[in-house]
Amino acid sequence: MFxxxxxxxxxxxxxVTYALIAINVVVFIGMIGTYPTDRALxxxxxxxxxxxxxxxxxxxxxxxxTSMFLHGGWMxxxxxxxxxxxxxxxxxxxxxHAKFLFFYLITGIGADLTxxxxxxxxxxxxxxxxxxxxxxxxxxxxLFPRAQVDLILFLIFIIRIITLPAWAMLGYWFVVQLLSGxxxxxxxxxxxxxxxAGGFALGFxxxxxxxxxxxxxxxxxxxxxxxxxxxxxxxxxxxxxxVVRRRR
Numbered sequence: 246m247f248x249x250x251x252x253x254x255x256x257x258x259x260x261v262t263y264a265l266i267a268i269n270v271v272v273f274i275g276m277i278g279t280y281p282t283d284r285a286l287x288x289x290x291x292x293x294x295x296x297x298x299x300x301x302x303x304x305x306x307x308x309x310x311t312s313m314f315l316h317g318g319w320m321x322x323x324x325x326x327x328x329x330x331x332x333x334x335x336x337x338x339x340x341x342h343a344k345f346l347f348f349y350l351i352t353g354i355g356a357d358l359t360x361x362x363x364x365x366x367x368x369x370x371x372x373x374x375x376x377x378x379x380x381x382x383x384x385x386x387x388l389f390p391r392a393q394v395d396l397i398l399f400l401i402f403i404i405r406i407i408t409l410p411a412w413a414m415l416g417y418w419f420v421v422q423l424l425s426g427x428x429x430x431x432x433x434x435x436x437x438x439x440x441x442a443g444g445f446a447l448g449f450x451x452x453x454x455x456x457x458x459x460x461x462x463x464x465x466x467x468x469x470x471x472x473x474x475x476x477x478x479x480x481x482x483x484x485x486x487x488v489v490r491r492r493r
Contacts (some may be wrong), residue, residue, distance in 0.1 A: 247324075248414060250326035251282050251331050252393040253472040255338040261346045262317070262333035269374055272314045273322050287370075290315070294370030297361045305403075313353040325374045331394070332385045335472050339388060339455065339473070352380020352448045363426075376440040379422070380448030386415040387452045388459075391470030419445050452470025 276289060295312040299305040316322040337345040356376020390412040397407045419442065426438030456464065
């Protein structure tokens with residue numbers, strides 16, 4: 246199952262969220278168009294992806310930033326941008342544009358540092374906005390634990406849209422990342438579970454001062470753990486296409 250939307254439209258236009266999505270998409274399209282072969286692509290990654298062994302050698306510190314805007318494929322990009330679109334606008338609304346951008350970049354760098362600490366001599370390049378977006382999800386969980394999130398649930402041939410509170414969906418996601426990271430070698434390649442878990446935890450912690458400033462537990466009680474603006478319901482209405490009966 247994966248989320249497709251929440252029920253809480255932001256009050257202000259989330260310009261930074263939109264800009265981050267646009268930058269990631271443009272970078273990915275430009276990267277694919279400029280580096281058409283696997284060999285050339287790996288050369289690009291060696292320059293701009295975060296490679297722990299390179300950092301341990303005292304080089305490439307800038308890749309903690311550049312790696313956040315690279316992706317390994319269309320599905321990697323689209324999945325990350327979907328999560329950012331769902332959870333980024335509400336957090337940007339609370340923090341403001343500049344603070345949200347700072348928060349996003351810091352949690353992304355923190356996620357990379359988590360992966361680096363777990364395997365400092367790994368040669369596997371780390372790319373993707375997942376760590377920064379995980380930080381956004383961690384902050385979202387603290388501020389809006391009862392916000393409603395719609396997910397598509399796949400059960401073999403059955404497809405359903407279900408609604409869960411953010412604490413259930415995001416809590417489950419974090420536990421999966423943490424357990425997967427503990428059970429997987431950090432230098433084996435594939436999904437960087439520890440980076441996800443590290444970014445999520447850092448985002449949660451960095452959001453604590455904002456949460457306390459809004460009243461802490463009192464904020465949850467006053468807002469019912471949801472964004473303070475009106476809930477946006479989604480309904481699947483009846484089709485306007487007339488039903489044609491089969492003639493006997």
